[in-house]
Amino acid sequence: MGVRAVRGATQLDTDERDHMLERVAEMVLDSMSANGLEVDDFISVIFTATSDLVSEFPAYAARRLGFGEVPLLCARELEIERSMPRVVRMLAHVETDLPRADITHVYLHGAAALRSDLTRVRSSPDE
Numbered sequence: 001m002g003v004r005a006v007r008g009a010t011q012l013d014t015d016e017r018d019h020m021l022e023r024v025a026e027m028v029l030d031s032m033s034a035n036g037l038e039v040d041d042f043i044s045v046i047f048t049a050t051s052d053l054v055s056e057f058p059a060y061a062a063r064r065l066g067f068g069e070v071p072l073l074c075a076r077e078l079e080i081e082r083s084m085p086r087v088v089r090m091l092a093h094v095e096t097d098l099p100r101a102d103i104t105h106v107y108l109h110g111a112a113a114l115r116s117d118l119t120r121v122r123s124s125p126d127e
Contacts, residue, residue: 024061028109
């Protein structure tokens, strides 16, 4: 079993607590489904949020999904001119038998435009 990194990102429509919890949970669950992961496979997860998101800690959404014993960290995303607003990103370290090339990264809603260069990405753009 190896250690792999799984990336994810989602864009929120508004900075509202329930919306934050919904979008982050969707990102985490989609990452788990796309890679055949269970909570016990997670070593740690780092969440970042853009500075316009202040309604809730993204890690709280993962805690509500059963990640109580997984080390979680929230941090502020760099404020770069031209960067996409209202984005939560995730970098999860997991134990898996999947080769690095077979890891599927999940980019949802407006964040689907962030990594169109990846060959294994599950993206879900907004309609």
